[in-house]
Amino acid sequence: MANNGPLLSVRDLAVVFRHHDGETRAVEGVSFDINPGETVALVGESGSGKSVTALSVLKLLPYPAASHPSGSIRFKGQELLHLPEHKIRRVRGNDITIVFQEPMTSLNPLHTIGQQIAEILELHGGVTGPAARDRAVELLTAVGIPDAQGRLGSYPHQLSGGQRQRVMIAMALANEPDLLIADEPTTALDVTVQAQILTLIKDLQARLGMAILFITHDLGIVRKIAQRVCVMKAGRIVEQGDAATVFAQPQHPYTRALVDALPKPDPAPPMPQAPVVVKTDDLKVWFPVRRGFLRRTVGHIKAVDGVSVAVRKGETLGVVGESGSGKTTLGLALLRLIASDGPIVFMGHGLQGLTFREMRRYRRDMQIVFQDPYGSLSPRMSVADIVEEGLWVHHPTVPPAEREGRVIRALVEVGLEPETRFRYPHEFSGGQRQRISLARALVLEPSFIVLDEPTSALDMIIQSQMVDLLRGLQKRRELTYLFISHDLRVVAALASRVVVMRHGKVVEEGPAAELFKQPKTEYTRALFAAAFDLESAGEGVVAQ
């Protein structure tokens, strides 16, 4: 090992992707160093080239479609960029390992986790048989999997998302690498689990003394974990330096925008006197579990189990909780998009038991915006067709010119050009698509909108723009929101009152200001600590 030099040294790296109508320069002139035992964070929005940079270190890009016109990547003094495939394979998984974002697809569903860890050990260390088994147990214990011995025979689907990510980390650590590349390892996880994984990575780094290249779009994580930070935008590093300095005195305008991107808390005040828009009492959504030959119902999955909420006009009710807590199901049930039990009262009218046709006249007033900006717009319809659809259903007699006018008004209101209506969803970025979804809901001039994690798939800067947009619309149109999210910072920015859900039940509720200041239950406290300070809670309070 070159003793004093950096562990990894990237100089003037460029990455070009060739496709059938030209070339895209994904990364250009990127230079940075990682010293042994150090954590360097690559920060930037999606498409800024941070993952591409990290993948080129291990030559994992789709060559020959990708190429490097210039640059050098030196690891312990050895040039990696032009190393032949059989030699780079010895580096991968041995000296440099990688943990990916998606724990659902990174593990092979057909092999037990024991087999998958043993494979790594055999490939790189030549360890087999009982020795490999012992080492696997040791690794799983190290990453905090309880009952590691018993877990060896488990298949990936039997583990939770957080546990899967722990297994991925165990596999990455199997050969005690000098450098761990973590490519958004916590983005797909719940806040509570995210905090645990971050703590784990920090602990392991302290114990094993490895360097980490941490890729993320979340500045909170960077603050928590990284010593140095490189801010990337459009394929270039616009600013790099000591993490504390960069955050305290950002030099580049983009970095400043990024640091300021945290949505400002300015929620609509709670309105205890305003009329109730939506109210439900002891709402239940139970999915039957059927077993055996006669498909008898042996039990129920209680997605929503006796929830009572009321949303008043002009206010935003934030619904928070981990994934699987039933918050999305609650939103869908309130709009009667899934069957439920218990009264739902909308503007004084009971909705339960109405037929599809009878429901239609209420649908105009209650709309929904979904989480996934890529899945919620039909790829085969133009933006005009998408936004117009509700008008066809609810105002079929409106003349075409008037209809077009309304579509344009809705698009303008969400901050899109009127010309966008001739284009198709795939031409838009995630944030723009989310605006289109919002326009589709707004064109009917509803009074109540369920927002199902509308910001969680978006980059930080776009997120805070979206929050501002939602807030502006609420003020202008006196809208009532049910805001579902696991991202507490966004909820804090928008919600007048908050409901905390866990296992289908309401754990705690109250005005947002009070709740955020003084959470009453231990669960809420753990949730808040994880979200705002990335602190993991003690055993047993939150899911593993």
Next chain:
Amino acid sequence: MDATTRTSAETAVVATPRPRVAGIKLSALNARRWQNFKANRRGYWSFILFMLLFVISLFAEFIANDKPFLVEYDGRYYFPALVTYPETTFGGEFETAADYRDPYVQKLITEKGGSMLWPPIRYSYDTHNLDLPTPAPSPPTWLLTEAQCQPVAERKGVKGCAGLEWNWLGTDDQGRDVLARLIYGFRISVLFGLTLTVVSSLVGVAAGAVQGYFGGWTDLLFQRFIEIWTSIPSLYLLLIISSVLVPGFFVLLAILLLFSWVSLVGLVRAEFLRGRNFEYIQAARALGVGNLTIIFRHLLPNAMVATMTFLPFILSSSVMTLTALDFLGFGLPPGSPSLGELLSQGKANVQAPWLGLTGFFAVAIMLSLLIFIGEAVRDAFDPRKTFR
């Protein structure tokens, strides 16, 4: 609020119209698909060649016919290819339709200073060549020796083989021109295949859509029904039915339809099962859009991709089925031009290889073209094909 309304009113006036390409509204997606289709050179040229052959065969009456398409007689014009005229029109004796190949009728017309414009091949699929130089099946005229042509040529008053009305691909065992039968046979095969493909896709897509969209008991019962239905040995049933009913074009179509519609059901059902959980379907439900609209506007376009990919292959298998039935003698009624019948004649007359070879190459080339087109269509609809 006021400001927004005003700006949007202004922008509405200057709003550009929906972009169009060559008069046809081609979405970016379809334009890309067309590019991908063209990028598969083999499939693209197969498509052009096949369409050329098909369009030409649609005008078979003007290419191979035993009636001229224009007759000038006594200063007036007649169109025998389209209208049937009695012999008396041209001064003949009988009220029956004029046989323009009959030297007597030809003489009547030319005597009055009239003339006839013949198609390039003067035989229709059912014209028996009565002036064969050799016993039927007679080889292609260009394979005959002058000695063989001599008697016929003398009788017709022309010089040698070159003066005869040529049978480019010889005749079958009833003295009918093979090329004429090939052209008509190709047309009927493709038309039959197309009709069967379209109708069975319509039925199959509808059935699959209902199953996939509604799911539950509808799906379960329908699936069991299809399993039982497909386990019926269809060939035997076809043989039995075609021996009871007189097998015409439409009867055959109906019989084959009974079994061919199931091929797409599973595919469309799976697409719908997948598609109905998409968030934009949920969004449409939240807008209060009805089931039928959701099926047609949102789900069907998705399912159509898979369906379109399959169509050329269904077309080729439909053509193959018809050919097979004709070959076995259970297909189109006797006398109809058909490739299967040509093949079976080739089998019965091994001493006349032009029958078997023509039939073989016609079927082989047609099916190969369809398969190549199918591959190109599959490429065109492949979403991963964008980044190569």
